[in-house]
Amino acid sequence: MAPVGTPYFFYTLAALALVSGVLVITRRNVVHSALALIVTLLSVAGLYLMLYAPFVAGVQIIVYAGGIMVLFLFVIMLVNIERSSKDRRPVGLGAAVALLALFVFAFTKGKTLFPDRMMSLPESSNTQQIATMLYGDAGQIGPYTFAFEIASLLLLVAILGAVIMTKKKI
């Protein structure tokens, strides 16, 4: 099953991601920055779908756009009582020159750097293969099982830290 219309999807999603990325760092209103970041996250999830990574795209939408950005919006609501007026220093010419140099390099030399040989993926589903790597298979632990357990410990520590730090009386 060959993909159709790949350049159109890619350029649309990439342009959307970059434009909303610029909006994140330039909008004066913090809520506008948060909404632009949500658009960026969703378009990056679309790019993951184009890269044949549906599970990572789902995790991105649920955790990043649905969890972390909601947390950001709550905190913005809590701390943004006054309007912040003079908010940024001038970015200057250096950023524009750096981005221009990056794109010039990419279009002249970058095409030859990484060969586009793609091995054919086996037909079991992406989620099942990721689960095999995370949880293990047939009685043995997978290559990332230990890291998975440590990640759950990290989340526990983060939850405890966030709750304790925001209590009024410890």
Add this chain to the structure above:
Amino acid sequence: MVPVTTTHYLVVAAALFVLGVIGVLTRRNVVVILMSIELILNAVNLNLVAFSRMWGNLHGQVFSIFITVDAAAEAAAGLGILIAFFRNKETVNVDEIDLLKW
């Protein structure tokens, strides 16, 4: 049109990374700085998933899931610090968070 190769995704990821770094260095609002850090982490994730597609195995995707988990923990901790600080001094301007200055 040129077929979309791995380099296209890497260029998008690099541009997002640069935008995130500009946001961290330029903005004064702490919440916007934290959001720019999330942009940087997303750029790294896109890089990893692009390379995972290029090599044909799933190590890049699993690692990007771990980075997402880590970004969630870090956002929670960072915002907790922000709220705890905001309770003492009512500002979100990093230039005014200078209690440790000599």
